[in-house]
Amino acid sequence: MWFSKLTLELLNSLSAKEFHTTFGNVVECHPEAAVACSKKLPFASVDAVIATFDDYLQQLNVETKTRVLRSFPDLAGKLLDSHQLTEESTYEHACAGLDKLMAEDRDKLTTLNRKYQDKFGFPFVICAREASRFEAILNGITTRIHNLPEQELETGIGEAKKICRLRILELVERD
Numbered sequence: 001m002w003f004s005k006l007t008l009e010l011l012n013s014l015s016a017k018e019f020h021t022t023f024g025n026v027v028e029c030h031p032e033a034a035v036a037c038s039k040k041l042p043f044a045s046v047d048a049v050i051a052t053f054d055d056y057l058q059q060l061n062v063e064t065k066t067r068v069l070r071s072f073p074d075l076a077g078k079l080l081d082s083h084q085l086t087e088e089s090t091y092e093h094a095c096a097g098l099d100k101l102m103a104e105d106r107d108k109l110t111t112l113n114r115k116y117q118d119k120f121g122f123p124f125v126i127c128a129r130e131a132s133r134f135e136a137i138l139n140g141i142t143t144r145i146h147n148l149p150e151q152e153l154e155t156g157i158g159e160a161k162k163i164c165r166l167r168i169l170e171l172v173e174r175d
């Protein structure tokens with residue numbers, strides 16, 4: 001990132017509104033997370049910030065968890081093609097090399113993404129930066145597509161937490 005990261009002290013000095021703007025996309029296209037978590041200002045540590053967002057995601061009801069997952073773009077999908085991904089997601093795609101896939105791999109993932117979406121009603125979500133390679137992502141979707149819907153909702157939210165953690169660490173200096 002081109003800007004310097006916030007220290008914990010600076011983070012704690014943000015107004016609620018500034019906090020909403022700064023952390024508005026740590027959960028993809030779900031600014032409600034930052035609004036809810038700003039109520040916990042000030043934070044004792046960066047880990048406490050991460051834990052607050054984790055707890056927020058965990059306590060959501062099934063309907064809202066589903067909505068959170070539906071806010072994520074398909075990996076290597078249409079939004080990548082049309083350059084409409086969020087800045088964060090664009091970076092994550094690049095980290096896992098998803099912006100440079102060969103046509104054959106791309107088609108494989110598109111077919112699996114479609115099957116996954118048809119089965120669960122939300123997109124396949126995985127922390128691309130952690131998976132880091134296309135093979136790991138392909139492996140993930142191939143295995144997880146056999147899960148039960150309840151299980152997959154929780155697994156997806158677990159991945160949203162990992163994405164959220166790494167996005168927070170792009171914004172805030174580790175203490």
Ligand SMILES: NC(=O)N[C@H]1NC(=O)NC1=O
Binds near residue numbers: 123
């Ligand atoms: N579908 C999906 O997992 N998308 C996300 N994963 C990630 O690391 N960034 C995203 O936008």
